[in-house]
Amino acid sequence: MxxxxxxxxxxxxxFIGGLIGKGSSLPGQFALKVCPDALGRVRLPAHIIxxxxxxxxxxxxxxxxxxLTASGKRVVYNKEGSNQIEGVATLILSNCTLGxxxxxxxxxxxxxxxxxxxxxxxxxxxxxxxxxxxxxxLTRNGHPEWVYDAVKAAIHPDTTLVLNxxxxxxxxxxxxxxxDKVKWFGLDECSVSTKEHHGVYxxxxxxxxxxxxxEYSCYHYAHIGHYAxxxxxxxRHDADFSVTALxxxxxxxxxxxxxxxxxxxxxxxxxYNILAAWSxxxxxxxxxxxxxxxxxxxxxxxxxxxxxxxxxxxGTLLTSKHENSVAxxxxxxxxxxxxxxxxxxxxxxxxxxxxxxxxxxxxWDIDFDRLNAPHIGRVMLYGKYCNDLAVRFKYSQxxxxxxxxxxxxxxxAALLADHGxxxxxxxxxxxxxxxxxxxxxxx
Amino acid sequence: xxxxILHLYPDCMSLYGEYANLAVLRxxxxxxxxxxxxxxxxxxxxxxxxxADFIYMGAGTERTQKAALAALLPHKEALRAxxxxxAVALFTGNAMELLGKSITEEESGxxxxxxxxxxxxxxxxxxxxxxxxxxxxSLWGSFxxxxxxxxxxxxxxxxPLFGLVERGPGxxxxxxxxxxxxxxxxxxxxxxxxxxxxxxxxxxxxIRRIFELKGWALPEALPxxxxxxxxxxxxxxxxxxxxxxxxxGPYLQG
Ligand SMILES: [Zn+2]
Numbered sequence: 001m002x003x004x005x006x007x008x009x010x011x012x013x014x015f016i017g018g019l020i021g022k023g024s025s026l027p028g029q030f031a032l033k034v035c036p037d038a039l040g041r042v043r044l045p046a047h048i049i050x051x052x053x054x055x056x057x058x059x060x061x062x063x064x065x066x067x068l069t070a071s072g073k074r075v076v077y078n079k080e081g082s083n084q085i086e087g088v089a090t091l092i093l094s095n096c097t098l099g100x101x102x103x104x105x106x107x108x109x110x111x112x113x114x115x116x117x118x119x120x121x122x123x124x125x126x127x128x129x130x131x132x133x134x135x136x137x138l139t140r141n142g143h144p145e146w147v148y149d150a151v152k153a154a155i156h157p158d159t160t161l162v163l164n165x166x167x168x169x170x171x172x173x174x175x176x177x178x179x180d181k182v183k184w185f186g187l188d189e190c191s192v193s194t195k196e197h198h199g200v201y202x203x204x205x206x207x208x209x210x211x212x213x214x215e216y217s218c219y220h221y222a223h224i225g226h227y228a229x230x231x232x233x234x235x236r237h238d239a240d241f242s243v244t245a246l247x248x249x250x251x252x253x254x255x256x257x258x259x260x261x262x263x264x265x266x267x268x269x270x271x272y273n274i275l276a277a278w279s280x281x282x283x284x285x286x287x288x289x290x291x292x293x294x295x296x297x298x299x300x301x302x303x304x305x306x307x308x309x310x311x312x313x314x315g316t317l318l319t320s321k322h323e324n325s326v327a328x329x330x331x332x333x334x335x336x337x338x339x340x341x342x343x344x345x346x347x348x349x350x351x352x353x354x355x356x357x358x359x360x361x362x363x364w365d366i367d368f369d370r371l372n373a374p375h376i377g378r379v380m381l382y383g384k385y386c387n388d389l390a391v392r393f394k395y396s397q398x399x400x401x402x403x404x405x406x407x408x409x410x411x412x413a414a415l416l417a418d419h420g421x422x423x424x425x426x427x428x429x430x431x432x433x434x435x436x437x438x439x440x441x442x443x
Numbered sequence: 444x445x446x447x448i449l450h451l452y453p454d455c456m457s458l459y460g461e462y463a464n465l466a467v468l469r470x471x472x473x474x475x476x477x478x479x480x481x482x483x484x485x486x487x488x489x490x491x492x493x494x495a496d497f498i499y500m501g502a503g504t505e506r507t508q509k510a511a512l513a514a515l516l517p518h519k520e521a522l523r524a525x526x527x528x529x530a531v532a533l534f535t536g537n538a539m540e541l542l543g544k545s546i547t548e549e550e551s552g553x554x555x556x557x558x559x560x561x562x563x564x565x566x567x568x569x570x571x572x573x574x575x576x577x578x579x580x581s582l583w584g585s586f587x588x589x590x591x592x593x594x595x596x597x598x599x600x601x602x603p604l605f606g607l608v609e610r611g612p613g614x615x616x617x618x619x620x621x622x623x624x625x626x627x628x629x630x631x632x633x634x635x636x637x638x639x640x641x642x643x644x645x646x647x648x649x650i651r652r653i654f655e656l657k658g659w660a661l662p663e664a665l666p667x668x669x670x671x672x673x674x675x676x677x678x679x680x681x682x683x684x685x686x687x688x689x690x691x692g693p694y695l696q697g
Contacts, residue, residue, distance in 0.1 A: 135458075138592060142571055143458055145504040146594070200462075205454040211510035213487065356685055358575050358678045359590040361636030364460025384681070387674035391640060394669070395466050405670070 003042065003100050006035035010093035024082040028089030039085075039122035042092055043101040045076070047284050048123065052111040052151060053131030053170070054144070055326055056273045057083075059300050060131060061110045063277035067294045068106050071286040077108035084115045106284065113147045116154035124156035129280050131272065133169045134203060134222060135365060137323040139357050144169055144203065157181075162280050164272065165239045166224045169208045174237065185279040186239035189226060190246040192268055193218040199329065200367050209234040221268050222326060241279040243271060259288055264297045269330055274298070306433075308440040310413060312421035313343075315440060322351045322429040325365035332370040335425045341375050342423040345412055345436070349383030353431035360388040364395075372397040377422065380404045382412040383432060413439035444477045444659055449495035452503070452511050453483050456538055459592070459636030461501025464535065467640050467671075468497070471650060474666035486514035492525040497653070502536020502635050505567065505594065512541050512555060519558045526560070529656045531628045531649065535638055537593060539624060539631035540565040546595070561624055561631075563599040568616065570594065576611035576634060577682050578622050580604060583648045588641055588678045589634030591622075597633070600624050604632050610686055628652060641678065643671045 013027035031038060051061050061077060068075045076095045078087060088109055096102055111119060113133075130151065133144040141147055148169055155161065161177055164170045165186035174182045187193075197204075197219050204223025207214045212231030219225035228235035245254040251263040253271055255278055263270060274295055281291055304319040318331035335344055351357050371379055379402055381389040390405045406412055413436060416424060426436055448465055469479045484490035492498065503511060515522070526532055540546050543563040546555045550569075557565075573592040580587055587605055596616040603614065604623030613619025614633070623632035630649075632638060639646050647665045654661045 138459065139573060139590065142573075142592065142594075143504050145506060146571075201457055201460070202454065206507060206510070208506075211455070211486070211507060213485070356575075356681075357590070358588065358681050359636075360641070360674075360678075361459040361463075361590065364463045364637055364640075384677060385674070387670045387677055390670040391674055392463075395463065395470075 002035035003038055004098060006031040006038045007093050007096045007098060007100065009034055010090060014090060014094040024090055025084065025086035026090075028091070028093060029086040031093050032086065032089050037122065038093060039089060039119075041100060042096055044092075044123055045102055045104050045107050047106040047127070048109070048125045049106060049127045049129065049280055049284065050109045050111045050116070050120075050125035051129040051131065051276070052113050052116055053164075054113070054134045054136040054147070055324070056131050056269055056276070057110045059270070059273045060129065060276045061108060062300065063273060063295065063298060064281055065108055066298070067277060067281045067286055067291050068108070068284060070294045071281070071290050073105040074103070075106045075108050076102060076104035078110055083110045083112040085119045088119050114141060114150050116151055120154045120156065124159050126160060127162055127280050127283060128155065128159045129162040129276050130164065130170050130173060131276050132164055132167050132224065134326050135324070135362070136321070136326070137352075138362070139323060139359050140352075140355065145208070148172065160283065162276070162283065164224070164276070165237045166220060166226065168204050168214065168223065168227050168234065168236075171234070171237060172208050175209075183241070183279060183283060184237045184239045185241040185275045186236065187220050187243045187246065187271065187275070189218045190243070192246060192248055193220055193225070195219075197223075198367070200325070200365050207232060207234050222329075241275060241282065243275055246271060259292050261292060261295050262297050264299045267330060267334065306437065307443045308437065309443055310424065310440045311417035311419070313416055313424045315424040315426060317426040317428070317433055317437065319433055320427050320429055322348060322431060323359075323362045325362055325367070328366040328427065329370070331427050332367065335376065335427070336370045336373050338423070339375050340423055341377055342425055343378040343380060343416070343420070344371055344376055345380040345382060345416075345424060345426045346389060347383040347409060347412070347426065347428035347432045347436060348385040348389055349409060349432040349435060351385070351431070353429075360385055363388060363392045368393060368396040368398060372399070376402070378402055378404055380406065380412055382406050382409050383428075409435045410439065412436070444657070446472055446477050446479045446496050446653070446657070447494050448479060448481045448497045448499065449490060449492065450481060450483045451490060451498065451500040452485060452514070453501075454485055455507045456501050456503040456511055458502045458504065459536065461535060461636060463637035464501070464533070464639040465499055467637070468646060468649065470668065471646050471666055472653075474668065475650070475662065486510060490515075490518055490521070492518065492521040492530070495525055495530050496657070498522065498525060498530055498532040500534050500538035500541070502538060505537070508537045508540065509555060511538070512546075512557060515541065515558065519560070522558065523560060526627070526629055529628065531653060531656065532630065533649070534631040536633060536635045537595065539633050540595065540597065542624065542629065542631055543597065543599075560629060561626060562601065563597050563614075563624065565595050565597045567595045572596070572612045572616045574611040575682055576622065577609045577679070578605035579607040579609065581606055582625070583644045585644045586679055587634075587645065588675065588682060589632070589638050590636065591633055592635050593633055602626055604630055610682060628656065640671070641675060643667075643675055
């Protein structure tokens with residue numbers, strides 16, 4: 001009866017919320033008050049897929065949803081990215097019959113790394129995809145080993161883990177887990193692989209198990225690659241799902257030596273998102289033809305790349321995440337690869353949109369040296385923390401005469417509106433991007 | 444004027460961009476005509492304490508910190524001798540905990556004996572002790588700004604580096620009135636990351652101390668490098684604005 005009431009309440013609040021455009025976790029929050037164990041009482045679909053990790057969760061979830069939907073399955077998933085227990089409760093209860101059965105073949109959840117434990121105390125995923133663990137919002141989340149411990153506590157012995165074999169910390173989740181219930185995905189040594197580590201810091205320098213010096217036969221990016229610890233034996237596991245060939249410039253990859261995929265977005269991170277989605281969808285019974293059909297030239301609709309005009313400039317805003325150096329490095333690499341004369345505008349104004357902090361240590365983790373390229377004529381540093389940026393850039397390889405430091409974002413917009421016609425790339429966070437976008441014409 | 448910095452375990456005790464502390468110190472010293480060499484030691488090495496003028500270690504994960512402890516313990520007498528000879532030591536983040544007597548794990552209760560250069564003890568906790576910090580010190584005139592991010596509480600410090608925490612956590616966690624540790628030329632703070640970048644007066648203080656210990660003549664004015672003081676002022680003002688309506692702020696008027 002309480003479950004029935006919780007479902008009704010959740011649906012009603014969700015309907016009202018939809019009308020007034022309010023957040024997606026409130027209905028679940030109230031429903032859980034009415035029936036605290038509602039998530040343990042509902043009847044869930046045969047497949048419950050959860051995705052977690054520092055970067056790429058949302059993109060991977062979107063891709064999985066698209067593939068499984070194309071495979072004829074009814075997928076219930078949290079599109080709105082509300083990934084804590086209240087949001088998950090909203091999703092599940094508002095997709096329930098009044099009898100408490102979830103109407104779908106697959107429940108697909110983007111799961112917050114830190115709160116997975118709370119969500120999965122009531123039910124557990126049949127498949128748990130863990131994409132990567134790196135430094136992400138350390139002020140809030142803490143360091144990757146804290147996140148590791150939090151996710152580890154959420155793992156049920158019956159769950160099949162779908163793990164990134166190339167991440168030495170993520171690989172540790174297999175330790176103590178039934179080996180038959182671990183599936184691996186990874187990237188073979190290929191055109192993007194390097195023998196040397198690239199980046200400002202190296203979180204794979206030490207083995208996560210014994211803290212001995214890790215050895216890598218190749219790196220794909222950051223601490224992601226092929227590693228083996230000579231001290232304790234922790235090493236990259238052979239992958240069940242592999243990208244066996246990759247031509248990032250040409251925009252193609254091959255999975256398990258047989259399926260060729262065209263990339264709409266030519267980034268190594270997209271390669272891993274595709275591979276993660278492919279792996280879990282294959283495990284959920286999708287066939288190769290359908291998967292390839294969906295992923296081929298798959299364009300993400302998450303709005304992280306926004307094009308605009310400002311004066312005579314063609315602009316592209318690449319949404320990074322403050323306090324996440326990997327997200328920044330992704331976008332800096334993208335700009336460095338364009339090769340066309342351009343200006344780069346970096347904005348750090350409010351470090352988070354959800355909480356206040358003045359913490360700027362993360363600027364030192366970003367590989368700004370990537371902007372030291374002949375086609376990048378000017379780097380503009382704006383926002384409240386432009387001085388911190390300017391100090392950071394004095395320790396980068398970007399020549400001082402290419403740096404333009406200002407304060408107010410409006411000034412940056414006015415400057416660009418009045419001068420020049422080169423391409424402009426804007427690198428900033430969700431928290432700051434509208435402060436620039438209000439001055440531009442979206443394309 | 445020659446100066447040797449020893450960076451302990453930079454491959455992994457570097458969780459929050461700590462390398463910037465040495466980069467900024469090096470650049471300030473270079474601006475004063477000092478020729479700086481930076482040496483590094485990994486866990487597998489015998490740290491060259493005998494030729495170090497400045498010894499630095501930053502923060503790591505708790506598990507890495509224990510590995511750093513295991514690596515450093517066999518060399519603690521050499522570290523002590525270097526400090527006694529006049530080398531400056533700066534340990535930031537949870538590297539500070541290594542200087543004390545012990546670290547006690549929360550769940551297992553396991554006690555890790557530490558270097559014992561200081562009298563304090565550390566207890567790990569299950570919650571995150573974090574937040575922007577503003578503090579005062581008697582060593583220089585301006586407020587200290589920084590960020591703390593730990594899962595531990597440190598007790599028994601009788602000579603804190605920052606005597607009064609105006610905002611944020613201190614040694615004993617939330618509400619701790621003091622932060623860090625100082626004894627002669629040994630400096631420690633649990634503030635993470637590029638604490639010297641954020642606090643130009645801390646750099647100047649260290650430079651004065653270094654020149655004094657080395658017996659070098661101090662110029663009348665220390666170099667001011669661009670944007671550092673402006674960045675500090677913005678951070679302090681932002682924090683003060685946050686606290687304008689909350690006790691114990693606003694410390695800018697205090
Ligand atoms: Zn190992």
